[in-house]
Amino acid sequence: MPLGMTKATHISEHKGHKELTKHKGILEYLNPKYVYFPANRPDLDYEICVKVGDEVKIGDVLTISKAYFPVITHSSVSGKVTAVDKKVWHPSGKKISAIEIENNFKEEVTYLKEQPLTKEGIIETIRLAGIVGMGGAGFPTHVKYTHPKYQTDTLIVNAVECEPYLTCDCVSIKHYAKELIQGIKYAMIANDAKKAVIAVKVCHQDVIAILEELLKDEENISLHLLTDVYPAGWEKYIVEKVQGKTYKSLPCETGAVVSNAGTLIAINDAVSKRLPLTKRVITVSGDGVKNPQNVLVKVGTLASEIIDKTGGYVDDLGAANLIAGGPMTGNGQFFDSFMVEKTTTGILVFKEIAGKEEACLGCGKCVDNCPVKLSPILIKLAYDDKDKEKMVKLHADMCMECGLCSYICPSRIELTEAVGKAKKVVRGK
Amino acid sequence: MVQERRFSVNKAPMIRRADSDSNTKSIMLHFMIALIPIIIFGFVKNGLMPFINTVEDKNFAAVIDMLRPLILVIVGCLTSFLAELVYFVLVKKSKTPVNDALNSYSLIPGLLIALIVPLYTPVWVLILGCLFGTVIGKLVFGGFSKNIFNPALIGYLFIQTAFSGVVAAHGGNLNPTEVGTIVSGATPMVAFKADMFGSYDVLVKPYGTILDFFLGNVPGALGETSAVLCLVAFLYLAIKKVIDWKIPVIYVGGVFVLTYILGAFNGHAADLWYPALGIFSGGLMFGAVFMATEPVTAPKSPNGRILYAISLAVLTVLFRYKSNFPEGVASSILVMNMLVFIYDNICAPLRVEPKKWKVALVYLGFALVFLALFAFVLFTTGKFAPVEAAMINNPLFLGVGGLK
Structure with a gap:
């Protein structure tokens, strides 16, 4: 291993846990009675664009974050705004004030304004669609794709999903492989990229088979197989493996830009269907739920409803842990009534193991x-x-x-x- | 709306390897399992075989003598366990002292001491050694995970320095069979100390062949003679990831290479048996596998561990050829235990140091110190001994001669 490169470790005993949900289909739960969107977060300042009583359609702008990188949030249901300061649990583990929208189940949609299929047009669409990195970090994609200082020629698609238990990317790719390829092509235009590389773990043979079939006639898109290690889905790790060199702060330094597979599917929805980002696939798993499953949900749905929809908790669930995100980096939750954000990759329920901290052995x-x-x-x-x-x-x-x-x-x-x-x-x- | 449910929140990450396998308990268990063949071998070689083959009057005393290796092991374990039990009851005021004492690896120091002291160490001496090792080597530092020195080696050194005469008077290392066959009455390390660059006939032949050294069929403490069993234990522990394989490999490999170089300058250039004898004797393999790797007292950074192992090799050779203790393993591990803190402080930041020349400079510094130490051993031993004499007499260098 060259000096300065990063490394990763095999998490062997948890490899099998992806099998809980990997081979199942996607359950749809698109008609929640209420959805919730953050109106205030300690780290982000929101400009609220609606008031109580407003009628909204799917795709109407609710908030624009006023942070350094502005991100638009759209309503994911059509209905009426019933509150703008309701206290609701957030995946970060805190209770925040949120916008509450009551669903009228009419599914009326406000489509995005059509943009030309150019670099600028696609980046504008991505901005208007409110697309953020869907692997969990939530960095605004339009900012990522605007890198005036660097010339990028490679788009790396992060389909690694190294967190144990999570399979939402893996299953999404299987179901929306064509959409993914189309999204990759749009993202390549947005980045002036000449080629795209899909990084996927070698253990996901079924995903690889589907992609290989689709990539037969694609000259500029290829697969890059990574070993089953953690954290193989880390941006720096992928860039080093694909590009063969490392960077200091941004992947652009090596001429690469990295996007999550889910993000690219969302880009395809935004560009070809003119739909903003209002839905996502989320993994419900762990030994505390009856039917581990991937679920397609509206952003803003409460986790408790999603768990209930999959079949609920196991009957003898005693003390348990609930996690928003993956088991390694996700946030523990006090209550299951938290809203799902664009970046929430999973809802995991584990029977609690009361492990005790012991003295350091010094094993290193x-x-x-x-x-x-x-x-x-x-x-x-x-x-x-x-x-x-x-x-x-x-x-x-x-x-x-x-x-x-x-x-x-x-x-x-x-x-x-x-x-x-x-x-x-x-x-x- | 679905009923809200409350959960308990733990710290991330929510899954831990310690909950499935590879926790402190399993590590201790693997460590003990790896020692079992060595204990059995020690019993068969030093107790059972002499009892069957050599001892003619098979009376009660002879049976006790046969069981001697097992008695040593059991007494060693019990002593250090009881010492920790008392510590947990009196000092820590623990409510579950037995559990705590077991969880702090209390059996291991006593067990290791029993395996490295001479066979005919009186039981009361062993008890004192185990108490000293556990109390002074471990408990005064605050118990498990806070000790600086390997407790077993502290106890061993205590017995070596305070009771070597008593131990020798009780029969030292030779079992009844060996008493009859080995004329000089000395262990291989003593023979080595008497004539460091001696011929095959002097160093190896009195004890059999070099294969006997590899198998362990030579006089010595219970655990230290069988290189092959240490090798098996090493493979087991390395595969189970209980120890870092690099420490024993570099340590033993380093001693082999340095011993070969020393031998080559002193008439053993064509003799591979000479460095092989160096690594198969003096408890080197046992020390490298079970003591140099002891996690609490070894460095935590991987690069630190490599330098630590090289240092051990250089120091062992230094002590073997230049000090009064013939084996050099115990003393070099204890000296290095003292420096672990410094090694970690130097090495851990190097792994994230962005300036490559700084990293290179530090490693170069280490290399120079190693070279200087070895050069000192090389040029003051055997053929080059006149150099040492000249150095002592040179008023500029050491000035000893000048004072006269």
């Missing part, structure tokens, strides 16, 4: 396995000592909180949490 497995080559246990010791100088020396700020150190620790030490805190200390100077 966290250090061995860190994808960015940090030394988690040493950073934790420095953090416990409040030794900021040492945290800086150990580059705690490089942590991307993938969770691998806590996952791998035989003593169940909360390393990810400690390094995350140390990162804040280092960055807060």
